[in-house]
Amino acid sequence: MVIDAEGVFDGTGPKLALGVLRYRSDDVVAVVDSAHAGRNAREITGDPRVPAVPVVDDLDAALRYGPDTFVVGISPMQSTLPAGLRERIRAALEAKLDVVCGLHHQLGDDPELAAVADLAGRRIWDLRRPPEQDVQVGTGGLTHRPGSHTVLAVGSDCNAGKMTTMVELDREAGRRGLSSGFVATGQTGILVAGDGVPADHVVADFLPTLMHQHVCAATAEHDLVFVEGQAALNHPWYSGVSLGLLHGTAPDALVLCHIAGARDLGHLPLALPPLSEVVAMNEAAATWGGGPAARVVAISLNTGHLSASAAADAIAAVTDETGLPAVDVFRSGPAALLDAVLAAR
Numbered sequence: 001m002v003i004d005a006e007g008v009f010d011g012t013g014p015k016l017a018l019g020v021l022r023y024r025s026d027d028v029v030a031v032v033d034s035a036h037a038g039r040n041a042r043e044i045t046g047d048p049r050v051p052a053v054p055v056v057d058d059l060d061a062a063l064r065y066g067p068d069t070f071v072v073g074i075s076p077m078q079s080t081l082p083a084g085l086r087e088r089i090r091a092a093l094e095a096k097l098d099v100v101c102g103l104h105h106q107l108g109d110d111p112e113l114a115a116v117a118d119l120a121g122r123r124i125w126d127l128r129r130p131p132e133q134d135v136q137v138g139t140g141g142l143t144h145r146p147g148s149h150t151v152l153a154v155g156s157d158c159n160a161g162k163m164t165t166m167v168e169l170d171r172e173a174g175r176r177g178l179s180s181g182f183v184a185t186g187q188t189g190i191l192v193a194g195d196g197v198p199a200d201h202v203v204a205d206f207l208p209t210l211m212h213q214h215v216c217a218a219t220a221e222h223d224l225v226f227v228e229g230q231a232a233l234n235h236p237w238y239s240g241v242s243l244g245l246l247h248g249t250a251p252d253a254l255v256l257c258h259i260a261g262a263r264d265l266g267h268l269p270l271a272l273p274p275l276s277e278v279v280a281m282n283e284a285a286a287t288w289g290g291g292p293a294a295r296v297v298a299i300s301l302n303t304g305h306l307s308a309s310a311a312a313d314a315i316a317a318v319t320d321e322t323g324l325p326a327v328d329v330f331r332s333g334p335a336a337l338l339d340a341v342l343a344a345r
Contacts, residue, residue: 001020001024001027001028001029001067001069001070001071001100002028002029002030002031002032002059002062002063002065002067002069002070002071002097003017003020003021003028003030003031003032003071003073004032004059004070004071004072004073004074004085004088004092005017005031005032005033005073005074006032006033006034006074006084006085006088007033007034007035007074008033008073008074009031009033009035009036009041009044009055009073010036010044011044011045011046012045013044013045014073014074014075015075015159015163015188016071016072016073016074016075016102016187016188016191017031017071017073017074018045018047018050019163019164019188019189019191019192020071020073020188020191020192021041021045021049021050021051021053022047022049022050022164023167023192024191024192025049025050025051025053027069028041028051028053029053029062029065029066029067030053030054030055030056030061030062030065030067031053031054031055031056031073032055032056032057032058032059032061032062032088033055034057034058036055037055037056037057037061038055039055040052040053040054040055041053041054041055049330059088059091059092059095063095067097068096068097068098069097069098069099069100070088070089070092070093070095070097070098070099070100071099071100071101071191072085072089072099072100072101072102072103075102075103075187076103079104079105080105081103081105086112086113089101089107089113090112090113090116093113093116093117093120093122093124094116094120096120096121096122097122098122098123098124098125099113099117099122099123099124099125100125100127100191101124101125101126101127102126102127102128102186102187102188102190102191103128104128104201106126106128106129107124107126108124108126108129109126127187127190127191127198128187128198128200128201129198129201130197130198130201130202130203130210131197131210133210133213135206135209135210135213136206136209137205137206137209138209143216144215144216144219144250144252145216145219145220147223148219148220148222148223148224148225149223149224149225149252149253149341149345150215150218150219150225150227150249150250150251150252150253151166151169151224151225151226151227151251151252151253151254151255151297151341152227152229152245152246152249152251152253152254152255152294153165153166153226153227153228153229153254153255153256153257153300154229154232154233154242154246154254154255154256154257154282154296155229155231155232155242155256155257155258156232156234156256156257156258156259156262156272156273156275156278157231157232157235157258157259157262157265157266157272158231158232158235158238158265158266158267159259159266160232160257160258160259160262160302161257161259161300161302161329162228162229162230162257162300163184163186163188163189163192163228164329164330165255165257165300165329165334165337166182166189166226166227166228166229166255167182167189167192167226167228168329168333168334168337169226169255169329169334169337169338169341170182170224170226171334172333172334172335172337172338173224173226173338176338178223178224179221179222179223179224180222180223180224180225180226181218181221181222181224181225181226182225182226182227182228183196183197183214183215183218183225183226183227183228183249184196184197184228185197185198185199185211185227185228185229185230185245186198186199186200186228186230189228196214196228197210197211197214199211199230199241199244199245200230200238200241202244204240204244207241207244207245207248208244208247208248208289209248210248211227211244211245211248211249212248212249212250215227215248215249215250224341227245227249227251229242229245229257230242230245232265232278233246233278233281233282233285234265234272234273234278234281235265235267235268236268236270237267237268243285246282246285246286246289247285247286247288247289247291248289249291250289250290250291250292251286251291251292251294252292252294252345253294253295253296253297253341253344253345254282254283254286254294254295254296254297255296255297255298255299255300255337255341256275256278256279256282256296256298256299256300256324257299257300257302258275258278258299258300258301258302258318259301259302259305260301260302260303260305260306260311260314260315260318260328261305261306261314274321275299275318275321275322276321276322279296279322279324282296283295283296295344296322296324297324297340297341297343297344298324298325298326298327298337298340298341299318299319299322299324299325299326299327300326300327300328300329300337301314301315301318301326301327301328302328303315303328303331304328304330308331311328311331315327315328324340325337325340327340
C-alpha cells in the first residue's frame with residue numbers, strides 16, 4: 001500500500017493512516033505528504049510501532065516503491081471529497097492501483113471514478129459500504145455461544161483509542177494461546193481486519209440486528225470476542241451509533257477508553273461528565289436492550305500526550321476515581337488490561 005496523507009501526516013496523523021501503519025506495517029511501502037517528504041514515518045510520528053517507511057512528495061515518487069494499492073489515509077469531517085483528492089485518486093487508478101477509501105463519499109458510486117476504475121481494471125474498496133446481507137429489524141434466534149465472552153469498547157469521547165484497545169487485546173489473547181477474535185466497526189478497523197461493519201453507514205434501524213449477527217458469528221468461532229466501539233453515549237453528534245453497538249453486541253463486559261486529562265469533548269465545548277458517571281451511564285444503557293448486565297471492567301487510558309511521570313499520576317488518579325484498573329496499552333502493553341477482562345469473566 002501507499003497511504004495518501006497529504007497535508008495531515010504530522011506527529012499525530014490521521015487515524016486511518018496510523019492504524020494501518022501500526023497493524024498492517026508489512027503491507028505499507030510509502031506515505032505521501034509533501035510537507036514531510038524525505039523523512040520516514042517512524043521519525044515523524046515518534047512511534048516505534050510505526051515502520052520507517054519513506055514519506056514522499058507525491059504519487060509519482062511513491063510508485064518507485066512498487067505499490068499495488070492506494071489508501072486514502074485522511075479522514076475529513078465532510079461528506080464530499082476534499083479539493084485535490086479526487087485528482088489523486090484518479091491518478092492512482094490510472095496508474096493501475098486499487099483504491100481503498102474510508103470516507104463517507106462512496107467512490108464506487110461516483111460515476112467518474114467508477115468509470116476510471118473499470119477502464120483500468122482496478123478495484124475500489126469503500127470501507128464504509130455496509131455488508132450486502134438481508135437484515136430485518138428485530139429478527140431473533142441468534143445467541144452468543146455459551147462459554148464465549150464478548151467485550152465492547154466504549155468511550156468518553158471520539159478518538160479515545162477504542163479500536164487500538166480492542167486490537168491490542170485481541171493480539172495479546174492470541175499470544176497467550178486463547179481463542180480470540182476482533183470485530184471491526186469503523187473504517188480503520190475494517191482495513192486492519194479485512195472485514196467488519198461500518199456502523200456509521202448502516203441504516204439506524206438495522207444496526208443492532210446487523211451487529212448481533214456479526215457478533216454471534218464471531219462467538220461461534222472464538223471464546224473471546226473484542227468489538228471495536230464508536231464515539232460515546234455522552235456525545236450529542238454520535239451517540240446513536242454508540243447506543244446501537246451497545247444494544248446490538250449484547251456485551252458481557254465493557255472497557256472504557258478515555259484520554260487522560262480530557263475535560264471537554266474534542267469536537268464541542270461541552271464538559272465531559274466525571275468518569276464514574278460515564279461508567280454508570282454505559283452500564284445502565286447496556287441493560288436497556290435486554291442484554292446481560294455488562295460492567296466496565298477496566299479503563300484504557302490514552303496518555304500519549306503526557307510525560308512518563310504525568311502519565312503514571314493520571315493512571316493512579318483514574319484508578320482512585322473509578323475503583324477500576326487503568327492501563328495505557330502503548331506505554332505498558334495490554335497484558336494487565338487483558339488480565340482485568342479475564343478476571344471479570
